[in-house]
Amino acid sequence: MTVGFLPFVATVGNVPVPLPVADGGTGQATAAAALSALGGALTCYRQAASAITPNATLNVFGNAVTIGADTGFTGFSVFLVNFVTTGFGSETVTLQSVVTFSDNTTNTQAGLTTFTTSTTTSAALNTIIAMVGSVDAKTVKTIAFSVKSSINNSTASLTVNVLGVNLP
Numbered sequence: 444m445t446v447g448f449l450p451f452v453a454t455v456g457n458v459p460v461p462l463p464v465a466d467g468g469t470g471q472a473t474a475a476a477a478l479s480a481l482g483g484a485l486t487c488y489r490q491a492a493s494a495i496t497p498n499a500t501l502n503v504f505g506n507a508v509t510i511g512a513d514t515g516f517t518g519f520s521v522f523l524v525n526f527v528t529t530g531f532g533s534e535t536v537t538l539q540s541v542v543t544f545s546d547n548t549t550n551t552q553a554g555l556t557t558f559t560t561s562t563t564t565s566a567a568l569n570t571i572i573a574m575v576g577s578v579d580a581k582t583v584k585t586i587a588f589s590v591k592s593s594i595n596n597s598t599a600s601l602t603v604n605v606l607g608v609n610l611p
Contacts, residue, residue, distance in 0.1 A: 491510045491604070491605050492602055492603065492604045492605075493508040493510060493588070493602065493603060494508070494600055494601070494602045495507075495508050495538075495588050495589060495590050495600070495601045495602070495603060496590070496597075496599070496600050496601075497536060497590045497591050497592040497597045497599060498591060498592075499595065499596050499597075500595060501591075501592060501593060501594050501595045501597075502591055502592075502593065503591055504539055504589040504590065504591045505589055505590055505591065506589065507541070507587040507588060507589040508587070508588050508589070508603070509585050509586070509587040509588075510585065510586050510587075510588070510603070510605050511584060511585040511586075512584070512609045512610065513609050516609035516610060516611060517545060517582055517584070517610055517611065518544075518545055518582030518583050518584045518609075518610050519582070519583055519607045519608060519609050519610055520582075520583065520607050520608050520610060521571060521574075521575050521583060521586070521605060521606075521607040522606050522607050522608070523565060523566075523571075523604075523605075523606040523607075524565065524566040524570070524571055524574070524603065524604070524605055524606075525563070525564070525565045525566070525603070525604040525606075526538070526556075526558070526562075526563070526564050526565075526566070526601055526602070526603055526604075527562075527563045527601070527602040527604070528558045528560070528561050528562050528563075528599065528600070528601050528602075529561045529599070529600050529601075529602075530561065530597075530598040530599045530600050531558070531559070531560055531561050531598075531599050532594060532597065532598065532599070533594070534559070534592050534593045534594040534597055534599060535557050535558070535559050535592070535593040536557065536558045536559075536590050536591070536592050536593075536597070536599050536601060537553075537554055537555075537556075537557045537590060537591050537592075537593075538554075538555045538556050538557070538558070538588065538589075538590050538601065538603075539551070539552065539553050539554070539555060539588070539589050539590070539591070540552045540555050540574045540586055540587065540588055541586070541587040542574060542575050542576070542583055542585070542586050542587075543583075543584045543585045543586075543587075544576075544581040544582065544583060544584060545581050545582040545583075545584055546581060547584075548581075550574070550575070550576045552573055552574055555570060555573065555574060556570060558599075558601065574586070582610055583607075586605065588601075588603050
């Protein structure tokens, strides 16, 4: 099998990174080839999961859970955000995100998305764009997530899974 490069590139910060294609006669890119070629430029993948619970008082955001890059990295680029919700009663749970960028500016989305049942779902692209913004030359340092419930003493819990890459 040979690994070639497609005529387009991804960017890490402002550095172009050619996207690989594992030839094998098909011209189809494979995850293994992509990881191999991008590994040096992106350093390593970042996957983090944290459970978040609402405040005992209705409509008050609970304690935030912060996800950031691994130690030794300046930030990370977000590719996928997935939510797993459990323990729902007759309520609506609202998710808030606060993204802190490399220049210490923030982007707060107080009603990023809402949940009414126990479910597993991935954030749509427009939700991720709303969360991290479409900013050039900025790196996401941290994302703080918190939730609130429409009822007192909620037993709901939300686990957020973030997949991305650490950036040097």
